[in-house]
Amino acid sequence: MFSRTRKHIVGIGVTVAFAVAGAGSAHAVRDVLEVPALDTDLAAESLLLDVEHLEGRLVAVGERGHIVYSDDGGDSWTQAEVPVSTTLTGVDFPEGNADEGWAVGHSGVILHSSDGGETWEHQLDGREGIPKLVSLYEKRIEAKEAEIEEAEDEDRISDLEWELDDLVYTRDILQEDLERFGPWQPMLDVWFRDADYGIAVGAYNLIYRTEDGGETWQAVSDRIDNPNRFHLNEITQVDGGDLYIAGESGFVYRSTDDGRNWETIEPGYPGSFFGVVGTGDGGVLAYGLRGNVYRSENGDEWNSVDSATDRTLNAGDVNADGEVVIVANDGAVIYSSDGGQSFSEHVRPARHSYVGVTLVPDNGLVLVGEKGAVLTDRRGKGQEEDPLTAPEPN
């Protein structure tokens, strides 16, 4: 009698479990990597995080998989077809090539366009990217273990074991996080030298390289000496060909061989750098938190520059005349006409944050950020559609 009742209860339990499982699979919510970006009129007015200037065309990327392009210098924007709806953080078209472009973003996604940014296809995301990184760590662990085998000095062995522990810990956490959460680490920027060769960087020292236009991507995080796995915020090539990565906690990385090898630079600021921009005459500027700008003629010696603002600087652009513009949070735009030796600030009245900028002809700027794209003059003035003004106390 007793056992019969129990069986009965178990029977119900199983039935319920199946019913619930059935309902679940019928309504499984699709992942942002599977859902295309919603076709919306709001894309060019919503958060945009990077903008790229090709010949005659502007392409900007932003939240929810939005990619928009403009063929009239930023006046009107068209939304591109994008197969994902995860937030996109960076976009790049190689110098002199207006067809082939790449965009990167959250979930470790890398997208590719071969029609000047009108349609995009999926190349990589963290679901394959993180395992590539895990196997990179496997190799490094094997190498480290081999090294320990060969080492004889006790202290040396102790140091190596310490390093090995770090590698194992990192591999395990990457593996574990992928299983628990999925690919959560975002890519933050991308750079392409030409239609074949490019590098994508991201949070926690993510760095991938392709030499076949993105057909295959290789995890190359071991090329940077970044044991704390600080974020790699932006990658830029300055005139002269040097590559720079702006990093978290005051680190800047420089490569003179297209990113095969990186050296670590500390310009002298302990806070984060969010970008690097050339000065138009071979020099380089690194900028970041709280209005900090550091300037160097050659990348070796760095000096702090008065940026005229204390707002966090997000992105910059430069032209051959040495005009430099850097955009910031809370509506600030700083401008230099002397290659970044001195700046003046303009605070746009609406105080929206700007996260991307590109110089356009006729003394213009296209800013993108919190409320989408806006076209201004070189100093960030104009098109103040928001009447909000911060009055002076009187």
Next chain:
Amino acid sequence: MSNWNSEGERRAPSAGAEPMIERLIFNNRPIILIVFLALTLFLGYNAVKIQPDASFERLIPLEHPYIVNMMEHREDLSNLGNFVRIAVENEDGTIFEKEYMETLEKITDEVFYLNGVNRSGLKSLWTPNVRWQEVTEEGFQGGTVIPDDYDGSQESLNQLRDNVLRSSAIGSLVADDFESSIIYAPLLEQNPETGEAIDYRAFSRQLEEKIRQQFEEENPSVDIHIVGFAKLVGDLIEGIESVALFALITIVLTTVFLFWYSRCIAGTAVPVLVSIVAVFWQMGILRLLGYGLDPYSVLVPFLVFAIGISHGVQVVNAMALEAAKGFDPLTSARLAFRSLYIPGIVALVSDAFGFLTLLFIEIDVIRDLAVAAGIGVAVIIITNLVLHPVIMSYIGITKGGVKHVQNHEGGADRKWRVMSYFAHPGVAPISLLIAVVGFGVAMYYKQDLKVGDLDQGAPELRPDSQYNQDNRFIVDNYSQSADVLVVMVETPPETCTQYPVLRSLDRLQWRLANTEGVDSTGSLADVSKIVTRALNEGNWNWYEISRNQTIINASIRQAPSGMINTDCSLTPLVAYLDDHKAETLRRVTNEVEDFADEYNNENHRFLLGAGNAGVEAATNEVIASAKNKMLLAVYGVVSLLCLISFRSVRAVLCVILPLGLTSIIAEALMAQAGIGIKVATLPVIALGVGIGVDYGIYMFSKLERFLKEGYPLQEAYFETLRSTGKAVAFTGITLALGVFTWMLSPIKFQADMGLLLTFMFLWNMVGAIWLMPALARFLLKPEKIAAKAGNRPQ
């Protein structure tokens, strides 16, 4: 209200003809008076003690799924809703001025000590919980927006301005133009010490006296604007109280009109007194049954009074006719009673049918209205048919009154002669043509008729009321909308902050942001994105919902209460809408429902809908579906009553068609006056038709009698007018007088009801006098009726 006053003429007062009930009443007059006096004192005492009641729950359709969902999660949502916002405006400059900041500090202190304010949640530029924050190399740095060393100097005002600019106060606590700032005061539903529910009326008074009046006087450059549910309810209750004044106006006007009609002091005073007694009884009984006076049922006493007067005047009329024949007051009263009690009861019961159709609407306040009106009609049956004749039997009709009745017999004939041409074969087609054209025009204008509330702001109050002006000020100067739709997201316990839930929230928000009529949205997903970005040095690249649950958990640690319920099984999505027009609500709720169909699963269910917009959307649906049911019922009932009375479909058409025309013109009027079909206006249709049909029945029964006697149509109609025209006109005007004062109400829907009922009462009267005979000309065959009557053995 049939006319029954001529019946008594034919019967002689003989003991054998007395009905039992008449003996019972008139043989025990002193006892009856004492009993009535005692009951009136008792019920009057209760009537005076009746409390205004603007209970939120009674105003909403509790059976609608949206409301069921809302009530189920009421506790969880309570943190979202109950607050007042007090905007203090500097009319002569910006908020960064010494005098302004001084006044603001004093007001903040005063609000802090108001009874009912949740002090820990109070926010203003002066409270320590309003802070600015900045990312630094080491992490966050911040402080109160008011500088620690604030002393009113230019320097500290500059510091204040800088702090405001780096805080998130702009748009919420500080106006976009920097000319006003807000004191945000969340309220406690219950007093934590006494456990008593908050007294909205007292709270609202305090806001007016201790805040608005005091400080606008103290600093004339300051203008104060107050909004919030508590203020709205307070204003509504004040509005209910102002009804007392309308009652006074109505009584005075009716008394004057009644005296003009009867020319007899007793015949004026007694019906007024008896009708007031009926009102006291009705309100006393309501209170004993546990009801309060809500903004709808407060109008029922007016109807009771008006119906009481129009019936009371029949008693006076009947008595005057008997007295004119020389009977003493007691006999006159008995004869009047004898002739009136059956038709009186029938007429009143038929009125009640009109009210009962209101029960089709699944909204408590409307059902309460039906109950209150039902009680009122029952009370009138007792007071007017028992108390009234008994009092009159002692007092009698004055000589002037009797004379007036006698004179009247011949005096007004010419007027009636002219009006009898409405039944003339040459005039009737023109009347019908006008009616048909009127019908067409009304049908055309009626196309604009909308369901729901159409004006901006709080629809309960007039668009130009203080509250709505204040609301407009805040909507215009802050990033706030007054029309809020809340989608409730239900999850298994302890999972309301999981990545899939936030991701779906974000998707729905984006779909809503792309829906016309949605201004902005907010949810836990926004909190998570904002804080995740902040935790990553304010870097916009991190403005995204992380898949990493550890990051999500860190990002929502400081989420506002109300975003997560106690066992984390519910999180709300708030959509701020451009307006609360029915189309907007439908578009937005459809979008949410489509999304829910697609996304609801065992991890999360998206449920509509709380917030004022959710309630309105539900109410609109209930109203729209009840409207046709109710119209069908009310017309069905009155048609059936007519059919039973007259046994002729043609007769029914003669009576009902003018009513139908009135209903359609009323709808066109609503469409053009910007009055939507809503909780307030739907009952008007039932009341208008239910009471309005009386004229038709009343006139037609007379007309039929004269036709049966062999008069040709126009003559029969002349006789009808002679005997009843004055009573019909009197009744119509009395009813209109009873409701037209509502048009002055500060409560918008009362004013709407007043306008529509006044129109319907008057126009139904016109329809009965003007259109009914024209229809009779085409539909009736006088010879046949006469022949039929002639065939009867008599």
